[in-house]
Amino acid sequence: MDIEKENLRELLLWFWGMVEDARTKLIAHQVAASLLRVAGLAEEFDQLVEQALKHPSPLLLAKNQEVRDTIEKLLGEEKSSEKLLEFLRNWKPEGPVQ
Numbered sequence: 001m002d003i004e005k006e007n008l009r010e011l012l013l014w015f016w017g018m019v020e021d022a023r024t025k026l027i028a029h030q031v032a033a034s035l036l037r038v039a040g041l042a043e044e045f046d047q048l049v050e051q052a053l054k055h056p057s058p059l060l061l062a063k064n065q066e067v068r069d070t071i072e073k074l075l076g077e078e079k080s081s082e083k084l085l086e087f088l089r090n091w092k093p094e095g096p097v098q
Helices: 002-039 042-054 058-076 080-090
Strands: none
Touching: 002 042, 002 058, 058 080
16 A cells, blocks of 8 residues: 555655646746736846746745645655545646736
8 A cells, every 4th residue: 555655745746846847937928928918028038948947936936835834744644545636626726826
């Protein structure tokens, strides 16, 4: 059972890493696009996106870490499968974090 739990933990953390990366990139593009529209500087788009990706929002980083910590905690407890299913059923990702 421990091997299965470890595999599940690795899978969930890998998946969450993919979600973190996608959310960070999406928000970076949204911020850059908004700034370009306001400033009328469409040619600087790539540079703005690069900067936004290098410096993600501290709030986004904190929310991502909170989910990682919850996964680690749930899989470390007895009856972790039940608690993990409950967490996933109740988890409601929020809109853009800025």
